[in-house]
Amino acid sequence: MTDWQKIVIKVGTSTIVTEEGRVNYPVINRLAQTLSTLQKEGHQVLLVTSGAIGVALDQMDLPARPKEIPKQQALAAIGQGYLMSTYHQSFAFYKQMVGQVLLTYDVFDNPAMLANTKNAIETLFAEHVIPIINENDVIAVDELDHQHSFGDNDRLAALVANEIQADGLIILSDVDALYTANPNLDPTAQPIHRVKQITDEIRSSATGSTSGLGTGGMSTKLAAADFTMAHHSKMALINGNDPANILQIISGEPIGTLFQGQKS
Ligand SMILES: Nc1ncnc2c1ncn2[C@@H]1O[C@H](COP(=O)(O)OP(=O)(O)O)[C@@H](O)[C@H]1O
Ligand SMILES: N[C@@H](CCC(=O)OP(=O)(O)O)C(=O)O
Numbered sequence: 001m002t003d004w005q006k007i008v009i010k011v012g013t014s015t016i017v018t019e020e021g022r023v024n025y026p027v028i029n030r031l032a033q034t035l036s037t038l039q040k041e042g043h044q045v046l047l048v049t050s051g052a053i054g055v056a057l058d059q060m061d062l063p064a065r066p067k068e069i070p071k072q073q074a075l076a077a078i079g080q081g082y083l084m085s086t087y088h089q090s091f092a093f094y095k096q097m098v099g100q101v102l103l104t105y106d107v108f109d110n111p112a113m114l115a116n117t118k119n120a121i122e123t124l125f126a127e128h129v130i131p132i133i134n135e136n137d138v139i140a141v142d143e144l145d146h147q148h149s150f151g152d153n154d155r156l157a158a159l160v161a162n163e164i165q166a167d168g169l170i171i172l173s174d175v176d177a178l179y180t181a182n183p184n185l186d187p188t189a190q191p192i193h194r195v196k197q198i199t200d201e202i203r204s205s206a207t208g209s210t211s212g213l214g215t216g217g218m219s220t221k222l223a224a225a226d227f228t229m230a231h232h233s234k235m236a237l238i239n240g241n242d243p244a245n246i247l248q249i250i251s252g253e254p255i256g257t258l259f260q261g262q263k264s
Helices: 025-040 052-059 069-093 105-109 111-126 153-163 200-205 217-230 245-250
Strands: 006-011 044-049 098-103 130-135 168-173 234-239 257-260
Touching (some): 025 044, 025 130, 069 098, 111 130, 111 153
Parallel strands (some): 006 168, 098 130
Antiparallel strands (some): 234 257
């Protein structure tokens, strides 16, 4: 039995949308294939997806994310529907059902809402349906206006993984691993394959996003890793350019960065 039985997978905008700003259909299809395979092998799989706004920029033919919150929220409303219909189609090809769950951070502070959410997720699992979660950006501004450094989908995925007692969280991004510095800015940066503790040195290596579409960069991924290890679980960070890499993580191959503390 693998120690990645119940898994939360988080996919970032930088994976869902190409560098040219187009919806990355081949990657979404491969993600659907990989997660469907895992589900049929008996894993419990939950997907946390970003990309609603990134997808909407493509649909609306806009060059960049607008600064105004209402405009971003309108884009989220446009893109979320399109994103889910793309997932529905991709997963349907592999005869895998999916269900949308939109969350806001206040759910985690409200016992009744949290219990309802967990009941719905557990029922989806029992029905062999893959839950697909995003933040409900239309009504939540904590993430969009960057007021809270934790208000992002990396953090959301870590909170969900903890609530459902997942064996681990796998984050798909546009870098192969955590590096000693942002590899897009520093050509001498070296990958770090194993992290047992988030030290100040590691923290200072992580900066924001330079992809133009992602929001949190590496800082929010380290915060998610820190939270996950503090709750005795583990997190892997891998490149989302080939989602089949998820299978390598599950079979214990050393790719990307594995964040696992002593008690994880
Ligand atoms: N130490 C680091 N190692 C790797 N990537 C880093 C580091 N510091 C900053 N980054 C940036 O984080 C980005 C990934 O975060 P982000 O763009 O938010 O992606 P996503 O959309 O997948 O969440 C990388 O493309 C890179 O620009
Ligand atoms: N909820 C937003 C994405 C927020 C987010 O955290 O983005 P990312 O840094 O790409 O994971 C959306 O769907 O556009």
